[in-house]
Amino acid sequence: MLNLSLKELSEGLKQKKFSSVELTKFFLNRLDLHNSSINAFITIDKDKSLAMAKQSDEIIKREIRII
Secondary structure: OOOOOHHHHHHHHHOOOOOHHHHHHHHHHHHHHHHHHHOOOOOOOHHHHHHHHHHHHHHHHHHHHHO
């Protein structure tokens, strides 16, 4: 996932290669590993990020059924 473009990540979500939750967890783990050395973020709200990812997965699921 790390080397994929935004377009490829979007397609991966649509094709169910991975979920929004999986994608979010991947990048949250990267933040855990690297943020202390690069200080890119002051605050990281993991719970809110995961909740929003779950909502996104539900929206994607509904849209795919409609199409």
